[in-house]
Amino acid sequence: MAVRPYDPTVEETVEEVVGLLQEVVGEEWVSNDPAILIGYSKDNSFETAKKPHIVVLPETTEQVQEIVRLAGRFGMAVTPASTAINCAGGCIPQRGGILLDLRRMDRILDIDEQNMTITIQPSVRFGVAQNMLRKKGLYAVNPSGPHTAGVATNHMDKGIGMPANKYGVGPDHIVSMTFVMPDGEILKTGSGALPGAEKVCVEGPGPDMSGLFHSSMGIFGVMTEMTTQVYEWPAVEVLKVVTFETEDLNSVSEFFYEVTREDFVNECSHLQDAYFSWFATEDDEVAESIVEYIPRNNAIVILGGEDEEEARLKEEQLLRLVERGGYELMDDSIVEMLSEMIGDITYECKVLQCTMRVTRFFGSFQVVWFNSCLDRVSDLHKKYQRLADKHFRDTDWRLWKEAFPPTEVTVYTQPLEFGRSCMLELDFFISFDDSESVKRGLAFGYDAINMVLDDGGLFDRPYGGYGGFSFGTLQTPRLGTYADLLGELKRDIDPGNIMAPGRLNLPLAST
Ligand SMILES: Cc1cc2nc3c(=O)[nH]c(=O)nc-3n(C[C@H](O)[C@H](O)[C@H](O)COP(=O)(O)OP(=O)(O)OC[C@H]3O[C@@H](n4cnc5c(N)ncnc54)[C@H](O)[C@@H]3O)c2cc1C
Known part of the structure; x- marks a missing residue:
């Protein structure tokens, strides 16, 4: 089907798409009401606010397929949001278009006690999953984050929490995923790729493709189901x-x-x-x-x-x-x-x-999180502290009604398997009510990301909204052939660049 060039200023197009989407999911689950759209335009990061043109709430994989196909016909961007907890601008629709709110897809489809797996839809939250699993003496490896975060999206986003020293990070737990690709086709990863196969924990049949989707932020399609390993809750x-x-x-x-x-x-x-x-x-x-x-x-x-x-x-x-x-x-x-x-x-x-x-401080929890080695932690901490002093020392921070001074930046270290490496999180708080605080926070975040990169740190979840720059913006140009290949894959898999366009700063010369 021919792709129609999309002009978001043409209101009739939006109205037409709204009508077609309503036929797919029902009238009440689609909206282009500005009062609703504005709620999707911002999170607590520095990422520039951007409204979608339409929000749609599907309930099934088939509906997601139809929505993605429709978006492709109109050349309209699609940004998925499952639980939207990421505090990094991840669900802000950078090019407008359709915001695919997956919160209705929140069912636990199966708990296999014997083989220790759970099969879930994308919006099943940790609080719900853990309480169901606990009744069976099991738990899902969780981040040190809110119980409202999605299990599947956190795993896909290389989630890291306190059990990471023993059980690894998000993707280590994933058995298989179901994806709606940008052309609406269904892709199953891992053992799910072979129809009728048991839910065995293998990377993939042959060269692994599942990794392509980790931290992909929706640019390769929409995950609608995941089977993941769970572990015994110690007595x-x-x-x-x-x-x-x-x-x-x-x-x-x-x-x-x-x-x-x-x-x-x-x-x-x-x-x-x-x-x-x-x-x-x-x-x-x-x-x-x-x-x-x-x-x-x-x-x-x-x-x-x-x-x-x-x-x-x-x-x-x-x-x-x-x-x-x-x-x-x-x-x-x-x-x-x-x-x-x-x-x-x-x-x-x-x-x-x-x-x-920690999010209670103006809801402005700002994080620079990355991977490094344990023997780098001390130096990185000192450099981080020096940066904070440089940016915040001469501020009259009490005027920002802040409980702790912004120079009180803090470091959280999470060792990974056998201490081979660690996740380091550098946290700071600013006041969105005060332009001076925001300005200094932005400059501080920018310097901190570059400091990490210059020190050999790696952003394996390369997003983070810093109003026009992010971990990805600053890291991707340093990736060379790796970034070029990712850009080529994106062009091949999504030639219309409809899926979460603008993410990860990939080199997409021809789109
Ligand atoms: C205070 C706080 C502390 C935290 N601490 C930690 C921590 O220590 N460790 C940790 O791992 N996490 C932590 N988190 C949680 C972590 O930030 C989120 O789990 C993660 O960012 C993913 O967010 P989400 O699960 O809500 O998914 P979303 O925000 O819904 O989505 C994340 C990204 O994936 C894309 N996406 C969403 N759904 C789909 C889909 N179905 N298919 C394809 N793409 C999709 C989105 O467009 C977005 O780019 C913390 C969060 C907070 C607020």
Whole structure:
């Protein structure tokens, strides 16, 4: 079918497409009402706001197929949004067009207890999945993020959380995916590619294509179903906090090297004092009052096992490691105080995620997250702190009604399998009410991304909205042939460039 050049200023086109979409999903699930569209135009990132022309909420894979085909006929852009938790401009429709809101596709299709998999639609959220899985003694590997994030989109987006040292990152759990391609055809990845095959955990039959879709941000099509591995919820779990009074993060890295190689902890991550107090409390004043009790750097460790005996043996192993390394354990009274504020902390880590509380500062949680090696963490932290001082030192930040000074940037370190590498998250907060704060935040973010790239850091989830520049914008030009090939694949798979156009800054000369 011939592709009609799309001119978004032509209102009749939008009206015509609205009518056709209503035939596909029903009248109530399509809108071009500006009051509704504006809600899709912005998130808490610096990404420039952009309204879609139409929003549509399909319920089935077949409806998604019809919508994508329709968009192709009109040359209209399609941007998928499943749970839209990404705090990085990921669901903002950069070229307008159709916003494909998949929130109605939120069904758990199957839990296979025996073979430990779950099959879900794209908008099944961690909170829902974990509570269903827990009844069967299982859990899905979760990010250190909100329980409202989508399991499938987080896995596809290379999600990283506290169990990553043991079970790996998002794509490590994916068994198969169903995709609606830009021409409306269905593609199944992994073992799902072979009709009738069991849900076996293989990358793909032959050369793996599934990887093409990880962190693809919708540019190669729409994922409508995923089967993913789940894991046994340990019968007994014990939380310990190893503390480091020093500012220098080298000792934290040393601890992670040792503890991950000995391979006996289920979950671990590093948090700094201010961050810890924000997670623990709902109230800024309380946060400020408890921060003095929390050591500067902390490694949270969750041990567990089949029974008390296994947990005890692992606890003893941790104590030996702590003694050997000359580290400290957080005082039991402080752990108790924090637990009272947080609740059942091991359940919290998998389900409720008090980590969400950091978004309370103007809803302006800004992150620069990337992969590096544990032995780079200390240097990167120092450089990050120097950058923060440069950009924020002379600001009168109290005017921004901020609870903590913006120079109080914080670092969260997540070791990955056996400490071979880590995810580092550099966090900061600005006030969107104050243009000076926004200006400084933008300049700081830009410098921080370049600092990371110059230091050998890698953005494996290369998005992030910084108003015209992002991890992808700055990283992609450094990728050489890799970026050229991705650009060629995008052109071949989506010649009309309808799927999430403008994403990842790929070289697309002919589109
Ligand atoms: C405070 C906070 C802390 C967090 N901490 C962590 C953390 O430590 N580790 C971690 O891994 N995550 C963390 N997250 C969550 C993480 O940001 C999201 O899971 C991730 O960005 C994906 O977002 P989402 O699941 O809501 O998917 P969406 O926002 O819906 O989508 C993400 C991207 O994928 C595209 N997309 C959406 N649906 C589809 C589809 N069906 N097919 C194809 N493309 C699609 C979108 O266009 C978008 O570009 C945190 C989030 C917050 C708010």
